[in-house]
Amino acid sequence: MTMDIADIEPVDRESTAGIIAHRLREVIMNGSLSPGTQLGEAELARRFNVSRGPLREAMQRLVSEGLLRSERYRGLFVIELEPGDVRDIYAARLAIERAAALEVMSGDRDSAAAMLDETVWAMVAAAEDNDPTALSDADLRFHEVLIAASGSKRLARMARVLLIETRMCLAQLQSTYRRVDERVAEHGRITQAIRDGDTPAVLALLEDHMEDAVQRLAPGTTLRG
Amino acid sequence: MTMDIADIEPVDRESTAGIIAHRLREVIMNGSLSPGTQLGEAELARRFNVSRGPLREAMQRLVSEGLLRSERYRGLFVIELEPGDVRDIYAARLAIERAAALEVMSGDRDSAAAMLDETVWAMVAAAEDNDPTALSDADLRFHEVLIAASGSKRLARMARVLLIETRMCLAQLQSTYRRVDERVAEHGRITQAIRDGDTPAVLALLEDHMEDAVQRLAPGTTLRG
DNA sequence: AGTCGTATGATTGTCAACAATCCGAGGACT
DNA sequence: AGTCCTCGGATTGTTGACAATCATACGACT
Numbered sequence: 411m412t413m414d415i416a417d418i419e420p421v422d423r424e425s426t427a428g429i430i431a432h433r434l435r436e437v438i439m440n441g442s443l444s445p446g447t448q449l450g451e452a453e454l455a456r457r458f459n460v461s462r463g464p465l466r467e468a469m470q471r472l473v474s475e476g477l478l479r480s481e482r483y484r485g486l487f488v489i490e491l492e493p494g495d496v497r498d499i500y501a502a503r504l505a506i507e508r509a510a511a512l513e514v515m516s517g518d519r520d521s522a523a524a525m526l527d528e529t530v531w532a533m534v535a536a537a538e539d540n541d542p543t544a545l546s547d548a549d550l551r552f553h554e555v556l557i558a559a560s561g562s563k564r565l566a567r568m569a570r571v572l573l574i575e576t577r578m579c580l581a582q583l584q585s586t587y588r589r590v591d592e593r594v595a596e597h598g599r600i601t602q603a604i605r606d607g608d609t610p611a612v613l614a615l616l617e618d619h620m621e622d623a624v625q626r627l628a629p630g631t632t633l634r635g
Numbered sequence: 636m637t638m639d640i641a642d643i644e645p646v647d648r649e650s651t652a653g654i655i656a657h658r659l660r661e662v663i664m665n666g667s668l669s670p671g672t673q674l675g676e677a678e679l680a681r682r683f684n685v686s687r688g689p690l691r692e693a694m695q696r697l698v699s700e701g702l703l704r705s706e707r708y709r710g711l712f713v714i715e716l717e718p719g720d721v722r723d724i725y726a727a728r729l730a731i732e733r734a735a736a737l738e739v740m741s742g743d744r745d746s747a748a749a750m751l752d753e754t755v756w757a758m759v760a761a762a763e764d765n766d767p768t769a770l771s772d773a774d775l776r777f778h779e780v781l782i783a784a785s786g787s788k789r790l791a792r793m794a795r796v797l798l799i800e801t802r803m804c805l806a807q808l809q810s811t812y813r814r815v816d817e818r819v820a821e822h823g824r825i826t827q828a829i830r831d832g833d834t835p836a837v838l839a840l841l842e843d844h845m846e847d848a849v850q851r852l853a854p855g856t857t858l859r860g
Numbered sequence: 861a862g863t864c865g866t867a868t869g870a871t872t873g874t875c876a877a878c879a880a881t882c883c884g885a886g887g888a889c890t
Numbered sequence: 891a892g893t894c895c896t897c898g899g900a901t902t903g904t905t906g907a908c909a910a911t912c913a914t915a916c917g918a919c920t
Binding site: 426462464483 | 905
């Protein structure tokens, strides 16, 4: 970790609305705010120790991201995921992650695989500790890293919301996980296929990965038309 | 257009922030606000005839969508598209529209093709009138309809920003359009392939469509790794 | 009993004033 | 000439108060 003159980049402290939005996203993601609950401005403002102005600005961000639903003169509510949404989320994720994977395949595969391996190790550790939360965290981080490795600002931006919604699915449906070994291994196989440069295998594995998740979370539906 | 009891759905007038965000998006899209320009809160508030509160809320929406860039204590600016962004935008669009097309192929292809045809006709009319603005509008509408036909809320949400950015690219680089006939015909071919149920052709045509655009707007770069 | 109107409390939407910060011009000093 | 400091104008960030709207409970009427 050396510091170089080239590493200097313009500072711009995040705006208050940005900070609050960030923390709100986390709270929604980890399930502390279950879907459908109303967010009272006054109480939230007190909790964050800011006035209602910046808080409302933060909430408008989440509205545009689709995480909150706004009813005029009535309030803002955490979105509720209907059955059809599960398929929609995973179909969208497949679209994004497929594109990200393709970018990775024509880039620095080895460094990407190395970063992915770290998240797989984290999954292994979480599995050994029998810590389902850490396992899900590492799982999502795998996909986050994959998308980040693509280097695409826009894929990353779009994926952020999708991964939050994925977490909401998992929390809401408290899915009966498949054997953790298998779940971890699947990520390992994707990583290996990336390292090997086997593009068709990567795409096939990704599709299977999403398809499995959909069938587990919303039995009876499928990604394949 | 008959009215049925089943058509009744809960009314929820759009919030003021939503209306302003909508109009701001349009202004940014059609190029009245060129990239890099600062948006003064006071002046905009006067123009929209609202106070700064709702205006700021609207702007926060565009920030989270990536259309505005926020510098604390300095202001909000319309994003500037750097050379690499052109490729990023079209790569992301390909990911989204590819997924949308796949959904359409396993759905009601004929009704989708019918709706797409309407936009192609609009392109033909615009071409005959020699109206480049109308041509671009119809072009974007084609892709908007394609994504809407997929029925995916999330694909639609993600595409909205991408199509705005596409318009910004076109305005900024005022590209030397290819022969309009060819441009219109390409959309016609995609529509026809959808109607025919020829999935491989649809995907190939879509990829070519995006690849052509990238090479036209950012010579020397390509989508294909 | 059931329905309609009304009052009430709470919540959201809006606003205008105040505080914090930044940019640029001008001057003092080396 | 060049650098640094300071000050003024302008813009953004924040706040608390006020207006508009909604949900609920209660009572009058049929």
